[in-house]
Amino acid sequence: MTVLNGEDEVVELCRDLIRIDSTNAGDNAGPGERAAAEYVAEKLAEVGLEPQILESDRGRANVIARIAGEDSSRDALLLHGHLDVVPFNPDDWTHHPLSGEIADDCVWGRGAVDMKNMDAMMLAVVRQRLSEGRRPPRDVVLAFTADEEAGGTYGAQWLADKHADLFEGCTEAISEVGGFSVSLDDARRLYLIQAAEKGIAWMRLTAKGRAGHGSMLNSENAITELAEAVGRIGRYEWPMRLTQTVTTFLTEISGALELELDLDDAEATVAKLGPLARMIGATLxxxxxxxxxxxxxxxxxxxxxxxxxxxxxxxxxYEEEFFATIDELLGPNVSREFVYHDIAIETGFDGALVRSMTDALLAEDPGALAVPYTLSGGTDLKAFSRLGMRGFGFSPLRLPAGLDFSGMFHGVDERVPVDSLRFGVRVLDRFLDGS
Incomplete structure (x- = not known):
């Protein structure tokens, strides 16, 4: 077998994946992930793996493969990434979102940030290691999933419910929305590793009233009742609640920036984080x-x-407190039902897996400071956590100072620096050696 170079491959893998339309509007009417899944499966099969493509519905395809480690008696590690992307309006973009174009030393397109970049890094690392005959220390399961952008009904949740056996032995997992850098100065960079996720409650509110002519008096107007409830919810100032992960993040960042930390006024510290304040502020x-x-x-x-x-x-x-507050804000004449509901998750920032992530980052960037943070959104980790896995967001990217990376999630002009992809391949390779 020809020895492959992951750093050379990763850029083209990322471009190829971006060019495959796998948009997911949440209505199960899009192109699906089948074409992307077949591409991934072909790339894995080329280096001797036996990937399975599993469809939960027509075109809603997932890819699973297991790499035998040097010691298969150890607990296994899951590397997972989703193949779907959110919709886009190409007229808003500088470069077409399905072009995979390289410009300004970046790969542009929908998925360059969320998360075909990580899919490409996973493929590049695995292909290089297997072409060189290097097995990981323990079994590694690869999962490329459908439907993450709409909650994972056709992807991770379906896999966890219907095919849990494919993840036998997996106790730890890594995936998206973590491991990217935020520059403190010319010499130091924070690498935010996701250790917690907020829970999700997409709710439909319904107000019932008495129908009637718009010219007459009506004290049971459904629109009035609903508008008042929506106004109460939208204007409500939620109290600050500092979780373990958020407190650790604030402590670490305050030390790195030599700021005095007052946990009673955590927002003052967050306000000093520039564009990152949007993401972190939502986790207070x-x-x-x-x-x-x-x-x-x-x-x-x-x-x-x-x-x-x-x-x-x-x-x-804080789920119980959340719903008690919502029900109070709704008032007596407005009801709620779930459109989608999922758990919050959190794990400690300690243990061998955390050391492996930190060591791999420091080996490639001596100015790295790895810190845990809470994601205000959600990922497929929620589904895999139900199988007993402890997980982190770790898609390592060393980014140029000033690049508003977090602002590009689901945004326009999504792009990832070429050098960042290559950096990610090196870090993931070291991470696998130490995991």
Whole structure:
């Protein structure tokens, strides 16, 4: 077998994946992930693996493969990445989101950040190691999933429910939204490793009233009831709740920046983080943002009902408080139901896997400081955690100072630096050796 160079391959792998349209609007009507899954499976088969493509529905494809380690009696490690991406409007982009174009030393396109970059790094590292005959110290399971961007119903959740046997022995996992750098100065960089995720509560609110003519008095107007509830929720100031992960992050960042930390005024520290403040600020408290309204069908008709949608996110340990507050804010005439609901998760920032991540980063960047953080969104880790896995977000990228990387998640002009992809391959290779 020809020996492959992961650093050379990763850029083209990323470009190829971006060019495959796998947009997922959440309605199960898009192109699906089948084409991307077949591409991944072919690349894995070329280096001697026997990947399985598993479809949960037509075109909703997942790829699973297991690499036998040097000691298969040890607990196994899961590396997982999703193949779907969120929709886009190409007119908003500098370069077409399906072009995979290289410009300004970056690979551009939908998925360059979330998360075909990590998919490419996983493929590049595995292909190089297997072509060189290097097995990992323990079994590694690779999972390339469908439907993460809509909650994983056709992907990770389905795999965990229907094919748990494929993850036998897996106790730890790594995937997206962590391991990327934030420059402190010319010599030092924070690498944010995701150790917790907020829970998700997408809710449909419904107000019932009395239908009638728009010219008459009506004290049971569904739109009025709904609007007042939405206003109460949208304007509510949630109290600060500092979890273990957030407290560790604030302590580490304050020390690195030589800031005095007052945990009673954590927002003052977060405000000094520049663009990163948007992401971290959302992890200091629960949140609930109204996102959709629907009611009525004619200007002079008072409708019998009206609906709204709210995107709720709750911190680990604060789910009960979150829903008690929401129900109080709703009032007596508005009901709620789940559109989607999933758990919050958190793990300690300690142990051999954390040391492996930290050591791999330091070997490639002596100015690295690895710190845990909480993700305000959610990933496939929620589903795999139900199988007993402890997981982290670790997609290592050394980024140029000033690049608003976190702002490109689901944004326009998504792009990843070429050198960052190559850095990620080197770090993941070292990580696997030490895991």
């Amino acid at each position: 408290r629960n949140t609930a943002n109204p996102t959709m309204l629907d009611g009525g069908y004619k200007a002079n008709v008072i409708p019998q009902s009206a609906t709204a949608h709210v995107d709720g996110r709750f911190l680990p340990g």
